Amino acid sequence: MKLLILSICLLVSANHAVAQSSGSPQNRPTPNKPVVAQNSTPQGNDREDGQQVFHRNCSRCHHEPQGFPPAIAGTVAHHMRVRANLSEKEYQALLSFLNP
Amino acid sequence: MIFRHTPSWPHVSRFRILGFAATLLFGAVYSIRAQDTPLLSGGAGFLTQTTAGNTTYIPTVAPVLEFPITDRLLIESKANLLESAFPRPGRGYDTSHYVALAYLQGDFQANSHATLTGGYFYTPFNTFNERLSPIWINSFTDGPLISSIGVGSSSGSILGGMIRGNAFHNASASITYDLYFSANSAKEQFSSTRLAGTRVGFYFPRTGLEGGVSFNRVLQGTHSSNTGAHLWWTPPGSRLRFRSEYAHAVHSQGYWFELGSQLAGPADSARFIARVEPVFRFQQTFRSKPDATDGLPGANTQRADFGLNYRLRNELRINTSYSRRFSTTGNANIWQSGLVYRFLFPAWRSK
Numbered sequence: 001m002k003l004l005i006l007s008i009c010l011l012v013s014a015n016h017a018v019a020q021s022s023g024s025p026q027n028r029p030t031p032n033k034p035v036v037a038q039n040s041t042p043q044g045n046d047r048e049d050g051q052q053v054f055h056r057n058c059s060r061c062h063h064e065p066q067g068f069p070p071a072i073a074g075t076v077a078h079h080m081r082v083r084a085n086l087s088e089k090e091y092q093a094l095l096s097f098l099n100p
Numbered sequence: 101m102i103f104r105h106t107p108s109w110p111h112v113s114r115f116r117i118l119g120f121a122a123t124l125l126f127g128a129v130y131s132i133r134a135q136d137t138p139l140l141s142g143g144a145g146f147l148t149q150t151t152a153g154n155t156t157y158i159p160t161v162a163p164v165l166e167f168p169i170t171d172r173l174l175i176e177s178k179a180n181l182l183e184s185a186f187p188r189p190g191r192g193y194d195t196s197h198y199v200a201l202a203y204l205q206g207d208f209q210a211n212s213h214a215t216l217t218g219g220y221f222y223t224p225f226n227t228f229n230e231r232l233s234p235i236w237i238n239s240f241t242d243g244p245l246i247s248s249i250g251v252g253s254s255s256g257s258i259l260g261g262m263i264r265g266n267a268f269h270n271a272s273a274s275i276t277y278d279l280y281f282s283a284n285s286a287k288e289q290f291s292s293t294r295l296a297g298t299r300v301g302f303y304f305p306r307t308g309l310e311g312g313v314s315f316n317r318v319l320q321g322t323h324s325s326n327t328g329a330h331l332w333w334t335p336p337g338s339r340l341r342f343r344s345e346y347a348h349a350v351h352s353q354g355y356w357f358e359l360g361s362q363l364a365g366p367a368d369s370a371r372f373i374a375r376v377e378p379v380f381r382f383q384q385t386f387r388s389k390p391d392a393t394d395g396l397p398g399a400n401t402q403r404a405d406f407g408l409n410y411r412l413r414n415e416l417r418i419n420t421s422y423s424r425r426f427s428t429t430g431n432a433n434i435w436q437s438g439l440v441y442r443f444l445f446p447a448w449r450s451k
Contacts, residue, residue: 056305060334060341062237065444066415072446074135075166078174081209083231085276085301087269088212099135 049090050097057084057094073099138167138447142178143236145440147419152432156186162202162235165447172209178202180255201289203257210263217262217280220290224264224278224299225250225314226328226345236442239360239379240407241419246354246385248395249347250316250326252293258282259292276301276312284320294320301330308334324350339365352396354385379407379421401427415442 058064058080068076077095080086086094142163149156160182167175181199188194205219222230228247232238233256252258260282268275277300284294297316303309314328328347334340344357358381364374385401407421416439423434 052305056303060310060332061231063411065442066413068444069137069446070135071137072135072139072444074171075137075139075168075174076444078136078168078171079166079176082174082176082207082215082217082264085215085264085266085278087266087274090266090269095135 049093050095053086053090053094054097057086057090070099136168136171138165139444140165140447141442141444143234143440143442145235145438147235147241147438147440148436149241150433150435152430154187156184158182158184160235167447174207175205176207177204200255201257202255212265213267214263214265217264218260220257220259220292221262222256223251223253223258223282223297223316224262224280225252225297225316225326226299226347227312227330227332227343228345229256232343235438235440236417239358239377239409239419240381240405240421241436241438244345244354244356244381245383245396245401245403246345246347246356249349249352249354250297250314250328252282252295252316253291254395255291257292258295259285259290272304272306274303274305276303280316293318297326306336308336308338310334326350339363349391349394349396351389351391352385352387352394354383354396356381356383375411377409377411379405379409381405381407397427397429399428401425415444416440417442 054064074095077091077098080094081091140163142161144161145159147158147160149158160180162178162180164178165176167177169175179200180202181197183195183197185193185195201220203219203221205217205221208216210216222233224230228244229251233243233247235241247256248254258280260280262278262280264278264280265276266274267277277298279298281296282292282294285292295316295318297314299312299314301310301312310330310332312330314326314330316326318324318326326347326349328345330343330345332344333342339362341360342357344355346355347353358379360377360379362374363376363378364371369375382405383401383403385396387396387398387400390398403423403425405421405423407419409420410418412418419436419438419440421434421436423436425432425434
């Protein structure tokens with residue numbers, strides 16, 4: 001029991017410590033409030049498609065994480081590609097959305 | 101005292117293997133892209149359940165490790181650790197603990213339509229086991245009564261191989277598939293049943309409608325089949341969601357459906373009302389023959405669950421629910437509550 005409580009406390013503090021040290025709030029992606037680029041650029045279209053992929057596939061099961069360091073955006077997209085059976089196009093769009 | 105003589109070559113061999121593994125790991129870490137840093141995620145919670153006046157307290161942690169080796173190969177693992185404090189009549193409280201591997205798998209992206217998975221992985225049967233069972237996702241603190249059908253072990257995972265992917269995809273529809281087989285394993289952390297199965301799903305993004313069918317065949321002992329179906333509806337532009345599942349095993353069957361909705365939209369997420377989420381679940385199970393192995397109640401059961409969840413922040417949520425269970429073995433009130441925290445951070449600092 002003590003070990004379990006200790007691990008919970010460690011996880012909570014590690015989460016806050018690493019999240020704060022890995023990127024400032026300005027450069028952290030916030031999937032629920034993404035920066036939508038101009039539609040005229042290919043990157044803009046990708047990001048908009050990625051936002052749709054996120055809301056249609058990830059949000060069907062769970063709420064968006066409040067934000068995470070850009071360093072793990074690719075890993076998150078990789079995980080979702082497997083879990084949600086995303087196509088290659090959806091995966092690339094999601095990656096572009098999570099780490100523009 | 102007994103000294104065992106061991107030839108020197110096995111030590112050398114061990115060092116070589118260790119060195120080779122370390123080189124591989126080192127190479128992998130430096131070959132992955134900057135955005136592919138391994139991550140630690142998961143959930144931690146403190147759950148309580150009061151059934152017919154008896155309260156059980158369950159602190160739990162479920163860490164998840166995601167470790168990309170290349171842009172096509174991902175290693176994933178999850179464990180469940182929980183301590184349970186439950187009342188013993190006339191003797192106060194007793195405790196028990198449970199530590200189990202939920203999955204340890206490697207996923208290789210073979211092409212745009214196929215991912216190969218090997219290891220110990222969640223059985224892709226219906227939706228709850230693979231998609232909704234994590235405590236930071238589930239709207240209730242426990243799973244549906246039929247969630248043990250078709251999953252192949254008490255942990256919900258099987259030891260074997262799988263091919264899965266997106267068979268077809270365009271702007272208005274997508275079709276997904278999973279094909280898998282597994283071996284019989286009695287190892288404590290890798291318990292598994294020998295089975296083969298498939299799941300096919302469809303999704304129409306414009307209407308928010310999703311459905312699918314699951315089937316697997318148990319290939320050990322007395323061979324039998326499990327079948328399932330699911331239907332979800334998330335109307336676009338609406339906060340409402342509807343989820344349902346049906347499952348049939350050789351001696352039992354059942355269904356559940358769940359309705360949930362946020363009371364206000366994300367735009368109002370700072371407001372109290374936008375953080376409240378009422379949820380309703382109804383479930384029913386039917387038993388045709390006694391069977392202690394399928395995990396369903398011993399008698400026909402109906403249960404209605406009324407939940408009210410509140411998100412303190414996106415990562416922290418309070419779950420509360422009241423359930424009424426009707427069964428020939430006795431009716432009961434079930435009260436559940438939980439404080440659930442979801443964490444997500446890089447496994448180490450990156451540049």
